[in-house]
Amino acid sequence: MNEAVVSVKMFRKRYGDTVAVKDISFDVHRGEIFALLGPNGAGKTSTLESLEGLRRPDGGSLTIDGLDPTRQRRRLRNTIGVQLQSSALPPSMTVDEAMRFFCSYHGVAARHDLVERLGLSEKRRTQYGQLSTGLQRRLALAVAVAHEPAVLFLDEPTAGLDVQSRAELHAIVKELRGSGTTVILATHDMAEAEKLADRAAILLKGEIAALGSPRQLTAAGSRKTRISVATENDSLHLGGEEFPDASFQGWSEGYAMYISSDPGRTVSAILACLESTEDPLVDLRVERPSLEERFLEITGGRK
Amino acid sequence: MKAFVHHLAYDFKTGIRDKSKLLMFYLFPMVFFALVGGFMTAVNPFFRETMLPAMLLFAFMSAALLTLPSIFLNARESGVFRSYKINGVSSASIISIPVIGAAVHMAVVSVVMSVAGVALFGGIAPTNIAGYAAAALLSYLAMAGFGVLIGVAAGNTNVSVLLGQLIYIPSIILGGLMVPVDLFPQAFKSVSLLMPAMHAMKVFKGLGNPQSAVIPWIPICVLAVSVVLNFSLAALLFQWDSRANQPSRKVYAAILSAVPFIASVLIG
Numbered sequence: 001m002n003e004a005v006v007s008v009k010m011f012r013k014r015y016g017d018t019v020a021v022k023d024i025s026f027d028v029h030r031g032e033i034f035a036l037l038g039p040n041g042a043g044k045t046s047t048l049e050s051l052e053g054l055r056r057p058d059g060g061s062l063t064i065d066g067l068d069p070t071r072q073r074r075r076l077r078n079t080i081g082v083q084l085q086s087s088a089l090p091p092s093m094t095v096d097e098a099m100r101f102f103c104s105y106h107g108v109a110a111r112h113d114l115v116e117r118l119g120l121s122e123k124r125r126t127q128y129g130q131l132s133t134g135l136q137r138r139l140a141l142a143v144a145v146a147h148e149p150a151v152l153f154l155d156e157p158t159a160g161l162d163v164q165s166r167a168e169l170h171a172i173v174k175e176l177r178g179s180g181t182t183v184i185l186a187t188h189d190m191a192e193a194e195k196l197a198d199r200a201a202i203l204l205k206g207e208i209a210a211l212g213s214p215r216q217l218t219a220a221g222s223r224k225t226r227i228s229v230a231t232e233n234d235s236l237h238l239g240g241e242e243f244p245d246a247s248f249q250g251w252s253e254g255y256a257m258y259i260s261s262d263p264g265r266t267v268s269a270i271l272a273c274l275e276s277t278e279d280p281l282v283d284l285r286v287e288r289p290s291l292e293e294r295f296l297e298i299t300g301g302r303k
Numbered sequence: 304m305k306a307f308v309h310h311l312a313y314d315f316k317t318g319i320r321d322k323s324k325l326l327m328f329y330l331f332p333m334v335f336f337a338l339v340g341g342f343m344t345a346v347n348p349f350f351r352e353t354m355l356p357a358m359l360l361f362a363f364m365s366a367a368l369l370t371l372p373s374i375f376l377n378a379r380e381s382g383v384f385r386s387y388k389i390n391g392v393s394s395a396s397i398i399s400i401p402v403i404g405a406a407v408h409m410a411v412v413s414v415v416m417s418v419a420g421v422a423l424f425g426g427i428a429p430t431n432i433a434g435y436a437a438a439a440l441l442s443y444l445a446m447a448g449f450g451v452l453i454g455v456a457a458g459n460t461n462v463s464v465l466l467g468q469l470i471y472i473p474s475i476i477l478g479g480l481m482v483p484v485d486l487f488p489q490a491f492k493s494v495s496l497l498m499p500a501m502h503a504m505k506v507f508k509g510l511g512n513p514q515s516a517v518i519p520w521i522p523i524c525v526l527a528v529s530v531v532l533n534f535s536l537a538a539l540l541f542q543w544d545s546r547a548n549q550p551s552r553k554v555y556a557a558i559l560s561a562v563p564f565i566a567s568v569l570i571g
Contacts, residue, residue, distance in 0.1 A: 053390060054543075077391040087385040090378065092317045101313055104306040105391045127320075143390075 005030045005065050005182045006051065013046040013058030013206075017194065020046045022059060022206040028199075030150075033183040035193040038203035039299050045155070047203070051184070052082050052153055065150050078106055081149035085142045085156040091129030095120050095139055098128060106147035111249045116143040129169060134165035141172065151182045159190060170196055190292035193278065199255060200291070202298050209298045218294045224264040228255040228285040229270055235279035236270070243269040255283070310396060313361040314404035315515070328372040328408040332362035336416055339481075340424040349483070354426040356507035357368025357480040360446075360500050362412045366405050367446035368453070368471045376403050383506030384543045394541045396522070398455075398534070402447045409443055434510030442503035445526040446512055449499065449560065455537045456557040474500035474529055496568045504525050521567065528563040536560060 006028035013021040021043040028034040036044045049055045051062055053069035053076055062069050065074045089098050093187050100110045118138040123131060132141065137157060145152060154173070158166040173183055173196055187193055193200050194214045202210040211262070214237055227246065230235060236256045242248075245262035246269075260266035261287050274281055316444030318324045320487035336358045343350040350357075378384055378397075388395060417435075423544060429435035449470055457463035474480070478500025484492060493503045502522035536557055 054385070074391070077389070080389075082389045084382070084385060085388070087382040087389070089314075089386055090317070091381075092311065092321045092382050097313055101306075101309055102390050104309040107306075117453065143386075 003030045004028065006034075006184065007063045008047070008051070008060070010060035011050065011057055011062060013043070013050060013055065014058045016019075020206055021050075021203075024203070024206070024208050025060075025209065025294065026211060028182055028184060030182055031177060031180050032198045033177050033185060033196050035200035036186045036203060037188075037193055037198035037200055037295060038185065041205075042203040044203055046154055048155060048186050049276045050182065052080060052084075053077075053175040061271055070098075078147055079150050080299065081144035081147065081152045083137070083144045083152075083154050083157055085159060089128040089139065089143070091127060093128050094125050095128070095131075096124045098139060098143055102143045103146050108147045111142070111146040114146055118142045119168070129191070130212075132139040134162060135179075137161060137165075137169065145176065145181070149181065152176060153184050153186075155186045157185070157188065157190065158187075166192070183215075189288065190295050194291040202295060204299055208209045210294075212246070214291045218289050218291055224259045224261060224289060226285075226289075227258040227260050227263060227266055227270070228252070228257045228283070228287070229258070229279070230282040230284075231274060231279045232282055233277075235277040239292070305569070307396060307400070310392070310400050311403060314400050318404055318408045324370060324374075326407065327365050328362075329412060331416070332358070332365050332412060335361060336420070340426070341418060343481070344424045344426075350426050350481075352427050352512075353418045353479070353483065353504065353508075354424060354503055355429065356438070356442075356511065358416050358420060359413050360442060360478070360480060360503055361475070361505075362416065363409055363439075363443045363503075364471050364474060364500065365448045366409055367443070367450035368467040369464075371401060371405060371447060371450030372454035372457060372467055373460060375418075375451065376457055376460060376463050379542065380459075380545050390544045394538065394543075398451055398537055398541065402444075402451060406440075406443055406445065409439075415437055431511055431513035435507065435512075437493055438503070438507040438510040441506060441526050441530070442499075443524065444530045445499050445533075448530045448537070451537045452533045452540070452557055452560055456542050456554045458554075470499070474498045477501065479504040480524060493568055493571075495566045497565065499526065499529060502564075503569065521570065525563045525567045529560065530562065533560050 004027035005204070008027070010023045010024050011025070012019065012023050024043070024047070036047060038044050046055060050057050051064060051069055053073045056070050058258055064076060065079050067079060069076055071076060093101065095115060096112070099115055100114065103110045118141065120135060120138055120142065128136060128139065138266070157173070158169055161169065170192070173203060177183055185193065185197060197214060199211070199213050200217060201208050243258065243260075243266050246258040246260040246266040249257040249259055251257065258266060267286065270284070271281070327391055340354060340358065344354065355491050384397065417428075421428045450467070453463050453466045457466060477487075477495040478498045479495065480500060484501065484504070487495060502525045505519045505522040506526060508524070509517070536559060540554060540557065
């Protein structure tokens with residue numbers, strides 16, 4: 001996973017006097033799922049659309065599998081697959097027709113196996129406009145990967161989907177990664193990014209505010225861990241106990257809540273305290289800050 | 304080429320599958336043809352001479368001016384063009400395929416109207432079938448050129464409907480479809496030259512029923528220049544993305560499409 005298949009160097013994008021993206025640089029490696037995160041107007045879409053060849057950069061260089069998206073669009077279209085949130089298929093086009101139509105433009109045979117794999121086989125004759133949002137997204141994904149692109153761009157792939165459809169789509173994206181496809185994912189859904197992405201970049205006002213694996217990103221944050229404890233006799237509350245490196249946050253649904261900067265020491269102290277007071281432990285939860293919390297910390301609450 | 308054929312086949316099928324296209328390509332002109340054919344030939348026997356070209360032009364205008372613009376506008380605004388661009392569909396294909404697809408539907412309608420017009424309503428059959436077909440093709444392309452240009456240049460459906468009607472309604476009244484131009488007052492004769500339908504009627508008359516050896520070069524040239532100009536302007540103004548977020552200064556170039564018709568008024 002070391003070979004950089006997407007390279008962004010000092011990329012700049014401007015709209016009139018507004019600089020949407022300010023000289024950002026990052027690489028995406030082959031077979032990696034890379035998430036672009038950021039609040040609205042952070043520059044995610046400009047970056048994605050420039051990589052896809054839909055917009056012309058105002059500075060820096062972009063390469064995808066050695067191709068320049070602006071100058072080598074014709075070759076690029078068989079290298080990338082794109083599922084855009086802001087695109088659609090013709091409403092009267094059936095599932096089968098969409099597969100034949102787009103495969104013919106990529107010069108490959110229609111991939112009816114993908115129609116089946118993505119659970120669309122019973123809807124082959126159904127028009128795009130009559131499919132549910134979830135099935136429309138599946139069809140868009142099937143069309144995007146039909147020519148087996150090296151790099152797949154997904155823009156808010158699960159927006160508006162129910163829980164089951166999201167889980168299925170996540171499984172498909174992981175499967176694609178397993179087969180060597182590089183996936184660049186733009187999403188507002190932090191849980192999705194945390195679950196899927198190998199690495200993520202958080203964009204803020206056109207600049208990269210943080211870059212790394214979801215674990216690295218969260219670890220670089222405030223390092224505060226939430227500890228929730230429920231006991232049979234609520235002795236922690238009644239005794240008003242203090243624990244090292246922890247501050248009591250209050251009670252929530254029967255749990256005593258602490259924020260700790262050293263969760264190992266705090267948990268040991270809590271367990272020792274409960275043993276001494278002979279108050280049986282009902283539940284103990286130790287929660288690291290999520291990517292969403294880290295994101296909100298970086299972006300100052302903007303989403 | 305295979306992709307182009309797939310695309311064209313799909314587009315042709317939607318002309319039948321899509322209810323609004325089916326209505327505008329077939330039902331609306333056919334019902335109008337049945338009503339006008341029966342009524343006008345009864346009250347005005349001279350209408351038989353112009354009935355076939357008039358009804359064909361009515362069908363062409365319904366397809367080109369009232370239907371084609373919304374095809375382009377809806378596809379662009381809903382993001383279909385973006386999908387096309389990403390997957391390598393060229394702007395030339397996007398512009399030409401709906402025009403060719405609708406042309407096939409119009410060819411079917413033309414044959415039905417021409418045969419039924421003669422058989423049912425006593426319409427005068429063309430003496431030169433090849434000339435009649437050439438006039439029909441040129442007339443359709445001229446109307447389609449306006450339809451495509453409106454679809455590409457208009458920012459929203461309201462504007463496209465307005466612009467389409469701006470050509471469609473005066474063409475019905477002043478285009479010589481219902482009333483022969485010879486009966487118009489002089490001032491209206493000049494105004495009628497601004498209508499593509501008027502030039503199309505002259506081309507039909509000159510090429511389909513050539514009673515003299517004179518070929519109507521001026522209306523042929525006006526329509527031919529209009530076709531080239533309108534499709535060129537459409538290619539120039541074509542946008543992949545919604546016009547809502549685009550600067551619209553270039554759109555005013557579409558006004559150039561009136562130049563051949565203004566020139567024909569000046570020539571007289």
